[in-house]
Amino acid sequence: MSNRIAFNPQDRFVVCIGSTLIVTTRNGDTFGHDITGHTADRFFQFAGAKAAFNPGDRFVTTLGNTLIVITQTGDVFGHDVSGRTIGPAFKFAGSKAAFNAVDRFVVTIGNLLIVTTQNGDVFGHEVSGRTIGAPFKFAGSKAAFNTVDRFVVTAGNTLIVTTQNGDVFGHDVSGHTIGPPFKFTGSRMAFNPQDRFVVMVGNTMIVTTQSGAAFGADVVGRNIGAIFRLNPDLCIRLHLKVWTTPNIAIQTMLTNMQDLFGTAGIGVVVASREDLTGFNIKTALRDLDVVPNCPGGQLTGEQVQLFNNRDNVGEFDVVVHFVRSTSPVLNGCASHPADVFGAVVTQVASAWTLAHEIGHVMDLRHIGGEDTNCPASTPNCCSTPNFSRLMTGCGTGNIAGTPILIQGEIDTLRNNSRTRPS
Amino acid sequence: MAVTLQDVVRQLNRDEPDYVRAAQLGPEALPHLRQLIEGDDLGLAAKATYLAGIMNADESTRLLEIAARHPDPVVRVAAAASARNLTRITASLAVTFLDDADPGVRKWGLRTVEVNQPQGIKPNLERIMKDDPDIGLRERARKVLEGMP
Numbered sequence: 272m273s274n275r276i277a278f279n280p281q282d283r284f285v286v287c288i289g290s291t292l293i294v295t296t297r298n299g300d301t302f303g304h305d306i307t308g309h310t311a312d313r314f315f316q317f318a319g320a321k322a323a324f325n326p327g328d329r330f331v332t333t334l335g336n337t338l339i340v341i342t343q344t345g346d347v348f349g350h351d352v353s354g355r356t357i358g359p360a361f362k363f364a365g366s367k368a369a370f371n372a373v374d375r376f377v378v379t380i381g382n383l384l385i386v387t388t389q390n391g392d393v394f395g396h397e398v399s400g401r402t403i404g405a406p407f408k409f410a411g412s413k414a415a416f417n418t419v420d421r422f423v424v425t426a427g428n429t430l431i432v433t434t435q436n437g438d439v440f441g442h443d444v445s446g447h448t449i450g451p452p453f454k455f456t457g458s459r460m461a462f463n464p465q466d467r468f469v470v471m472v473g474n475t476m477i478v479t480t481q482s483g484a485a486f487g488a489d490v491v492g493r494n495i496g497a498i499f500r501l502n503p504d505l506c507i508r509l510h511l512k513v514w515t516t517p518n519i520a521i522q523t524m525l526t527n528m529q530d531l532f533g534t535a536g537i538g539v540v541v542a543s544r545e546d547l548t549g550f551n552i553k554t555a556l557r558d559l560d561v562v563p564n565c566p567g568g569q570l571t572g573e574q575v576q577l578f579n580n581r582d583n584v585g586e587f588d589v590v591v592h593f594v595r596s597t598s599p600v601l602n603g604c605a606s607h608p609a610d611v612f613g614a615v616v617t618q619v620a621s622a623w624t625l626a627h628e629i630g631h632v633m634d635l636r637h638i639g640g641e642d643t644n645c646p647a648s649t650p651n652c653c654s655t656p657n658f659s660r661l662m663t664g665c666g667t668g669n670i671a672g673t674p675i676l677i678q679g680e681i682d683t684l685r686n687n688s689r690t691r692p693s
Numbered sequence: 694m695a696v697t698l699q700d701v702v703r704q705l706n707r708d709e710p711d712y713v714r715a716a717q718l719g720p721e722a723l724p725h726l727r728q729l730i731e732g733d734d735l736g737l738a739a740k741a742t743y744l745a746g747i748m749n750a751d752e753s754t755r756l757l758e759i760a761a762r763h764p765d766p767v768v769r770v771a772a773a774a775s776a777r778n779l780t781r782i783t784a785s786l787a788v789t790f791l792d793d794a795d796p797g798v799r800k801w802g803l804r805t806v807e808v809n810q811p812q813g814i815k816p817n818l819e820r821i822m823k824d825d826p827d828i829g830l831r832e833r834a835r836k837v838l839e840g841m842p
Contacts, residue, residue, distance in 0.1 A: 518735065555829050558770045558797035560804075564711055595797060596767050598774035600743040602708040602736065618767055619736030624708050648717045653703040666706035668736070 275483025276304055276311055276501070277468055284323055284331035285468035285479060286338065288352055292472060293317075293338070295331060299324030301338075301357055306472045309533055311485060311501050319357035322350050330369055330377040334384070334398055339363075341377060345370025347384075347403050365403035368396050376415055376423035378430065380444055385409075385430070387423060391416030393430075393449050411449035414442050422461055422469035424476065426490050431455075431476070433469060437462030439495055457495035458488050477501065484536075497673040499533030505690040506538035507629070508588045510613075512580055514547045514557045515595035517618045521625075524616070528626035530673060531661060535681040537690055543583045557595040559615060565604040565631075577615070578608050587691055589613050589632060591625065602667070605631030612689055621668035623661060630662055633687045635680050637664030696721040698728065705729070705740040712747045723752045730760050730768070738763065739771040746775025753779060758786055766795040773801035777808045784813040791817040796827045803830065807837045815841065 277285050281297040292304045292311065299321025304311040323331050323340045330341040338350040338357065345367025351358035369377050373389040384396040384403065391413025397404035415423050419435040430442040430449065437459025443450035461469050465481045472487075476495065479485045484504075489496040511521065529539045560573040570578075577592055584590055590613030597604055597617055602624040605614040614628035638660050645652035656665035661674040676684070684690060701722050704715035715722075722744070729741035738760070745756035757779070760772035773790040776782050782805060790802025791814060799821060806814060818841070821834035 554796045554827055555800055558774075558800060563713070565709055596739065596770050598743070598771070598801065599710070599712050599747075600736075600739045600771050600774075601710065604709065619739060621708070627708055648719070649700070649704070649714065651704075651711060651714055652700070653707075664707060664709075665703065667708055668706060 276314075276485045277479045278481060278483025285470050286331055286333045287470050287472045288333050288336055288338070290472055292470060292477065293333075293352075295323040295338075297324060303355065306475070306477070306501075309487065309499050309501060309529070309538075315355060317352075317355050317357045320350055320359045322357055322360070332377050332379050332384070334379045334382065339379075339384070341369045343370065349401065361401060363398075363401050363403045366396055366405050368403055368406070378423055378425045380425050380428055380430070383444075385425075385444075387415040387430075389416060395447060407447060409444075409447055409449045412442055412451050414449055414452070424469055424471045426471050426474060426476075431471075431490075433461045435462060441493065453493060455490070455493050455495045458498045460488060460495060460498070497530055497534055497675075499530055500536040502693070503533055503536045503538035504693055505536055505685060506540050506693045507532065507633075507689055508540050508542040508585065508691070509629075510542050510581075510584050510588055510590045511544040512547055512590060512592045513545065515593055515618050516548065517593055517616065517620050519620060519622050521593065523622055524620070524625035527622050527673070528629065531626055531676065532684070535676055535684050537684055538693055542585075542588060545580075545582065547580075559592075559594045559597045561597045561599070561601065561604050561615070562606060563599050565601070565606040567606065568609065570606055570608060574606060574615075575608060578611050578613060581611050584611060587689055589629060589689055591616055591629070594618075603628035605629075607632065621666070621670070623667035623670050623674065626661055627667045630680070630684075633684050633689055635662050635683055638662050641665050696725065698725045701725040701729065701741070701744075702737065705737055705744065710740055710744075712744055715744050716747045720748070720750045720752070723748065723750060723756065727752075727756055727759065730756060730763070735765055735767060738765075738768045742768055742771040743775045746772070746778040749778050749780055754783065754786065758789070761786060761789045761793075766793075766798055769793060769795060769798045770801055773798045773805055776802075776805040779809060782806070782809045782811050784811040787811045787814050788817050791821060796825075796830060799825065799827075799830055800833070803833045803837055807840060810841055 277294045284295045290306050294302045301317040302314045327343045329343045340348045347363040348360050369386045376387045382398045386394045393409040394406050415432045422433045424431050428444050432440045439455040440452045461478045466478050468479045475487045477487045485501040488498045560571045562569045592615045595618045602620040603616040605628045607613045641656045642651045643655045653665035658669045726741040726745045729737045742760040745753045757772045787806050818834045818838050825831045
C-alpha cells in the first residue's frame with residue numbers, strides 16, 4: 272500500500288510540522304504524509320537538503336517550522352521547512368544540548384527544547400532565533416525515568432509519556448516547572464512490541480508500526496479517545512437515502528460510526544447521498560411498515576418498496592434509509608432484501624443507532640449477558656446492561672463516550688463480504 | 694412486584710424494542726406509559742404510545758387519544774398505527790387520525806380503520822378519497838371504503 276507510514280528499515284526519525292508527518296531516513300532523504308482527520312495521504316518526498324543522515328545524529332525534533340537535529344556531541348543543527356522543501360542545514364549558536372549519555376528523550380514545548388534524562392531530571396534550553404540558550408533544570412517533578420517508559424511526546428503544554436504496557440501519563444509544564452504526573456483516562460497507547468514511532472499531529476497521537484500501519488487517538492483534556500486506524504485497509508461504502516432528517520444529525524451518527532469502525536481498520540465511505548425529503552416524494556414510505564423485531568429476510572411490502580430505491584448502489588454497497596418512523600416504533604431496523612444490503616434509521620435514533628444497525632447488517636448480534644435474573648414475565652429486562660458495547664441490546668442511547676467492538680466482532684466485520692479493500 | 698417507570702423505560706429505550714414481550718409488564722405499566730407519552734423524550738413518547746396499543750387494555754384507548762393530540766407527528770403516527778391492536782376503536786379516535794394534517798398519520802389511520810371498522814367514519818374516508826393531496830392515500834381510502842359494511 273502506498274500510504275503506509277515509516278515501515279522501511281532505513282526510516283529513522285518521525286516528527287511533525289503542522290499537519291504533516293515527517294519521516295527521515297538513514298540516507299537523509301525526507302518524506303512526508305499530510306494528515307487530514309483520520310487519513311494520511313500518500314507519501315511525498317521533500318525537495319531540498321538531506322537531513323539527519325549522519326550516524327552521529329541522535330535526536331530529531333521540531334520547533335515551529337524548523338527541523339532540529341541534535342548530535343551525540345550536543346551540536347544542534349536546523350533546517351527550515353517551507354512547504355515541501357527542506358532548507359539547507361544551519362548550526363545553532365549558543366549552548367550544546369542533549370549530549371550526555373543519560374539524556375533519553377528530546378521534545379519541544381513552545382520555544383523550549385526539553386531534555387529528559389534517565390533519572391527523571393528534566394533540563395531545558397530557551398531557543399531564540401538560531402541560538403540555543405543556556406541549559407536550566409526544570410523545577411517540580413521528575414519525568415520519564417521509569418525503565419518501562421517508552422515514548423515521550425508533547426501536546427500543548429503537556430509532556431506525555433507512554434509506557435510499555437500502554438498506560439499514558441502526563442505532566443503539565445508551566446514556565447520552568449514540571450507539574451506532577453497524572454494518568455490519562457481512556458485508551459492505552461503504543462503497547463505493542465511492533466509499535467515503532469509515536470508522534471503528535473495536532474491533538475491526535477499517532478502510533479506507527481513496523482508494518483507501516485498507523486493508529487491514532489484524539490487527546491482531549493486528560494483523556495485518550497478511541498483508537499482508530501489511520502488509512503483503514505478495508506472500507507464499507509454507504510449510500511444514504513434521506514427521507515426525513517433525524518433529530519441527531521446524520522453527520523454525528525456517521526462520524527461516530529467512522530470513529531468506531533476505524534478501530535477495526537474499516538473505513539466508512541459515503542458513496543452517495545440522496546435527498547428524498549421533498550413534498551412530492553412517496554410520503555407513505557416515510558412512516559414505514561416493518562416486520563416486528565426485524566427478522567432477517569422477512570420484509571413487508573413497504574420495506575421491499577423502500578429498498579427498491581437503489582440508484583447508484585453497487586453489489587457490495589450498503590444502503591441506509593433515514594425514515595421518519597417505523598411501525599412498530601423502532602430506532603432502526605436492519606432487515607433488508609437478499610439482493611441489497613441495508614437498514615433503516617428513524618428520526619428518534621440515537622447517535623449510535625446507525626453504527627448499531629449497520630453492525631447487524633454485517634452479521635453482528637446483540638451481546639449476551641444483559642438480562643440476568645430477570646423475572647419470568649420480562650425475560651429481557653436489561654438488568655445488567657453493558658453500555659460500553661455498540662451491540663448492546665438495551666439501547667444505544669444509553670452509551671456514554673465511545674463504545675467498543677470486541678475482537679470477535681471486529682473479525683466478523685472484517686470478514687464480511689460488504690467490507691472491501693480500501 | 695410493582696412495575697416501575699424504570700422497568701418500562703428499560704423495555705422501550707432499546708433500539709429495537711420487543712413490544713410483545715414488553716406488553717408482559719401488564720396494565721401496571723399504563724400509568725408510566727402515560728407519563729412517557731406526556732414527557733419530553735420524543736422517542737420514548739412514540740414507543741410508549743405504540744406499547745399502549747399493543748397492550749389493548751381498557752386504558753389503552755385513553756392513552757392513544759392523548760397521543761393523537763401530541764404536537765409531534767411521530768407520536769401521532771405511532772398512535773394511529775398502534776390503534777390497529779385495539780379490540781375496538783371509537784369513531785372519534787378514528788376521525789382524529791383521518792383528519793390529521795399529517796399524511797403519515799392519515800396513512801396509518803386508514804390502515805387501522807381497515808382492520809377495525811368503527812361506524813360513522815365514511816364521510817371522512819370519502820373526503821380523503823376525493824381531496825387528499827396524497828394520491829396514494831386517495832386510492833387507499835377508496836379500497837377501505839369498498840371493504841366497509
